[in-house]
Amino acid sequence: MTYDEDIDALGLLCPLPVLKARKKLGTMQAGAVLAVIADDPAAEIDVPHFCAENGHEFLGQETAEGLGHGRAATRYFIRRK
Structure with missing residues (x-):
C-alpha cells in the first residue's frame, strides 16, 4: 500500500x-495516508480503536x-479525516 x-x-x-x-x-x-510501524502487540487493538474514536479511516x-x-x-495504515 502506498502512503504519504x-x-x-x-x-x-x-x-x-x-x-x-x-x-x-x-x-x-x-485524505493523506499515514503508515505507523510498530512491534507492540497491543497496537493491533489500539490503532484501529484510535481511528474509530477520532474519525480517521x-x-x-x-x-x-x-x-x-x-x-x-x-x-498500520490510517487515512486522515
Whole structure:
C-alpha cells in the first residue's frame, strides 16, 4: 500500500505509537495516508480503536518484515479525516 508519511514506533509500548500517530496526523492534509510501524502487540487493538474514536479511516495492516526488534513488526495504515 502506498502512503504519504510514516512514523517509526518500533520498541515503543502503547499508548506511545497511538500518541505519535495523533501528533503526526495533526500535521497532515485531509485524505493523506499515514503508515505507523510498530512491534507492540497491543497496537493491533489500539490503532484501529484510535481511528474509530477520532474519525480517521483505518485502511488495514501488513507485516513489516525484518523491522521488529526481535518481535514481529506491523505497518498500520490510517487515512486522515
